[in-house]
Amino acid sequence: MIALVSLLMFLFPPADTPVAVIEKLHPDLDAVVDAHTAINVIADGFEWVEGPLWVEQEKMLLFSDVMKNRIYKWTAEKGTSVYLEPSGYTAAVPRGKELGSNGLALDPQGQLVICQHGDRRIAVMSASLSDPRPAFITAAGRYTNKKFNSPNDLAIKSNGDIYFTDPPYGLEKGPEDPVRELAFHGVYRIARDGTVSLLTDSLTRPNGIAFFPGEKQLLIANSDPQKPHWYIYDLTGKGALANGRIFFDGAAIFGKEHRTPDGIKISNKGIVFAPGPGGVWIFNKDGLPLGRIKTTLITSNCAFSGDQRTLFITADHCVLRVALK
Template sequence: MPYFRDRAEKRQLLTLGKRETNFTITNNLNFKIMTKVVNILMVFLIMLLVSCKNDSKIDIVESTASDPFLEELSIEIYDSTATNLIDTNATFEILAKGFYWSEGPLWIDELQAVIFSDVPANKIYKWTEKDSLSIYLESAGHTGPDNSGSGEGPNGLILDQNNKLLICQHGDRQIARMDADLKNPQAQFTSIANTYNGNKFNSPNDLVMDRKGNIYFTDPPYGRPENKTGEIGINGVFKVNPEKEVSVLVDSLNRPNGIALSLDEQSLYINQSDSGNPVLYSYDIKEDGSLENGKILFDFLALSKNAKGLPDGLKVHKSGNIFTTGPGGVHIISPDGKHLAAIKTTKSTANCAFDSDQNYLYMTTTDLLIRVKLKL
């Protein structure tokens, strides 16, 4: 989730309602002075609102039919098997826009909603067909004294086996479980893992859980000062077992990022968001939970020369194919590394998620939440 690479501070247009104010004019000079004071105060208020990113208005898109950005979205098929997954004329929808860096989408059946992080804003949003966009949880990734918008908020999101929300928290540098019920979210957390060998993690980025309850997660240096490793000294891939014991699985990757399991949970897929070596790795999972036979499943270097973005979040489709973000959008890669298709967003795309029926793919694309129709 290297949102700082291409993030520019976005200024939201805030509209101030005009109010009619009745003045009793007893003196023309007093009226002019009062008018000037009011104008100065109004200008100050506008500047204050615009400069405050945490109170910026998010543009909720009710209709996407006329949005010019839709014309930039497209599907490219490279292998005929991809036509079983998506059509070249598949329908795109822009659901909401105006975020700082949208990440970590997660479909929650219980809410009939997709939730997702806005990392710099330190918030998790919720989108539903019925109610459109709303703030789901504030102070979601950094709960310290200055927790409103540290730039190090929440990132990857999953549900555990008890239907509790697990969050990669950049600011608090841990994997945490939200204690509250999904329908009544509260910024109250229990730490699942926050150190390895007594040293704090860098900035946990993305995570996945297997059927045994083991959590696999990546810990790159994003959000760290000058983008360097912290006290832990490595950019690692870790596993947390149900007893909360932490083990390091990989310590050789420069920028480990998105992570996913194959359908049979015999392979672990890891994206590396390194501009000099942007690749998707595949590792075999041994019986004891360690990894072996690491190999490059797909190399994004050639694609990165002409498109924005790097490999980031990824999800595995029920077909076994991998929907992974990468240069230019989301790429569909087969389990043996064949490039089947590309969902081209033309923007840096951070992550993606399916709904429960895999009828739609939701994509967090820089400042946007987008979805595209898939084949069932």
């Protein structure tokens, strides 16, 4: 009976139970977020939300519902509405699992770039941000003439180069899916001329990806329960990865709270916000944990507002908003 009550409390918490709280682990967190700040749900009722992106010129937040094959839009004035459908799978044959879009980003030309799980490609929406349509141009769909697994997250350099991860989560049968063509889960770069380069094939489940300020270092989350780590790489002058090492070892926390590293965003001050076990972890540029936005919801990714004073978090079936300093 006690176990049943506990389960019901987890699934249906009392109305006054905070959806998330700030957990302070180091005094330097005080310069990042107020430990007593309110954390609000601004959108709810989705199946699995991912890939948030703040579009400053439209004052809107875009985010993917991966299971529903939609991108939603949220604004402070009008709330939530469907922005783009289909967003990640455009074939006529019905399919399930994580078929929609995932990571979203803007290129230097202001075009929406989309990680499309179902279509297994990086695509650019060939329509304006203010008048979206499901019309896409493939930026990259193959490596050595083999289809990607399911591009998951991306980061775009100021010169237009697209860096992205390619785990198996968008395949209907996961890594054992017979349609899978590549034998590894890679991290890639799409150069401005369209050339696709494999940067590393050594990560077991590459997921979130983000540049540190200055674009000389790259952080990648590995969402593998056996290696739940965040890895940091130096970038060479030609855009390749070098000197890969562990930025933060998540094995100890994974043993207590079973959720692996996922999306990543890094502020212009070098502060890392990294969804993972128990919520969103906050690290300094050296990998020291400053604190955590702690929640029982499964957090997938996050995004900053234009002035970086607000953090939006995609968490399971809803979107959270947290004020930053």
